[in-house]
Amino acid sequence: MSLVLPAYDDVVRASQTLKGVAHRTPVLVSHTLNERLGAQVFFKCENLQRMGAFKFRGGYNALANLSDAQRQAGVVAFSSGNHAQAVALAAQLLGVSATIVMPADAPRAKKAATLGYGARVVDYDRATQDREEIARGLVDKEGLTLIPPFDHAEVIAGQGTAVKELLEDTGGLDALFVPLGGGGLLSGSLLSAQAISPDCAVYGVEPEAGSDGQQSLRKGSVVRIAQPSSIADGALTQALGNLTFSLIQQHVRDLLTVTDSQLIQAMQFFAERMKIVVEPTGCLGAAAVFNELVPLKGQRVGVVLSGGNVDLAAFGRLLEQGAQT
Numbered sequence: 001m002s003l004v005l006p007a008y009d010d011v012v013r014a015s016q017t018l019k020g021v022a023h024r025t026p027v028l029v030s031h032t033l034n035e036r037l038g039a040q041v042f043f044k045c046e047n048l049q050r051m052g053a054f055k056f057r058g059g060y061n062a063l064a065n066l067s068d069a070q071r072q073a074g075v076v077a078f079s080s081g082n083h084a085q086a087v088a089l090a091a092q093l094l095g096v097s098a099t100i101v102m103p104a105d106a107p108r109a110k111k112a113a114t115l116g117y118g119a120r121v122v123d124y125d126r127a128t129q130d131r132e133e134i135a136r137g138l139v140d141k142e143g144l145t146l147i148p149p150f151d152h153a154e155v156i157a158g159q160g161t162a163v164k165e166l167l168e169d170t171g172g173l174d175a176l177f178v179p180l181g182g183g184g185l186l187s188g189s190l191l192s193a194q195a196i197s198p199d200c201a202v203y204g205v206e207p208e209a210g211s212d213g214q215q216s217l218r219k220g221s222v223v224r225i226a227q228p229s230s231i232a233d234g235a236l237t238q239a240l241g242n243l244t245f246s247l248i249q250q251h252v253r254d255l256l257t258v259t260d261s262q263l264i265q266a267m268q269f270f271a272e273r274m275k276i277v278v279e280p281t282g283c284l285g286a287a288a289v290f291n292e293l294v295p296l297k298g299q300r301v302g303v304v305l306s307g308g309n310v311d312l313a314a315f316g317r318l319l320e321q322g323a324q325t
């Protein structure tokens, strides 16, 4: 089976679709950091995107490209995290009904946010039920369209608009660091970087405990791992998708990993120095830069801060842990 991969043209179309709907998020810098690294670092602040993460871009673009019949029937997504909220908000804005399949024990704040965007939430029991099966059942029974979180051309194209904006604002970069879960954000970022700043070395960064992407790149085929455990809860995917692996394999410079304690240090830096809340997963790219996993001296470096949705009590506990180490 040959895959039809999205291209930069699709990212350009997505950016037109998202104009006036998604925020054009700011690009922030820290002189303290630049001095410490001897580099110029630009942070693309998707923690300040609508619903708190870049996932709004892909979710909205996917829904905006549905046929009238598909819109009328409604959509379904399975997620306990940012993709659920992205699909729920996009559906509300486009007048589409959304069903989100969520574990019964999902954090109350996340469930409340999803319900707040007008979505129907279908609970499942993590221990005994398979969420994909439940979602597929709804597709069969109710004619809903499944919106996958990353392995989908319009989702990838939407996610690529963040780095398109970044590069338009900063001009050419030498290196770019992007958080990696299932690879939708990284794939879209690669399309934009290739088109606008072709010499830029693009790195994907995943939690050390969930290095399926790195293992897949080394092996040359998709590696599936057991459910990893990390505070980077938006990057606990067990495997890349077919589209995302293909784009990553073609264009990425390398895939890197960081530890949870490096993520906590990064969160602390953003809170103290830059006065912004970045969730653990959102810090993956930044942690690779702070720890200079590749040499950066004298370079112009982009970093995607992918999201800011973290329960404030958990945020406080993590910062406290960081302060003790």
Ligand SMILES: *Cc1c(COP(=O)(O)O)cnc(C)c1O
Binding pocket: 053, 055, 081, 082, 083, 149, 150, 159, 179, 180, 181, 182, 183, 184, 185, 186, 234, 235, 237, 279, 281, 282, 306, 307, 308
């Ligand atoms: C989903 C998510 C990621 C990972 O994105 P993928 O497209 O799955 O690689 C990174 N950061 C945040 C905040 C997320 O919500």
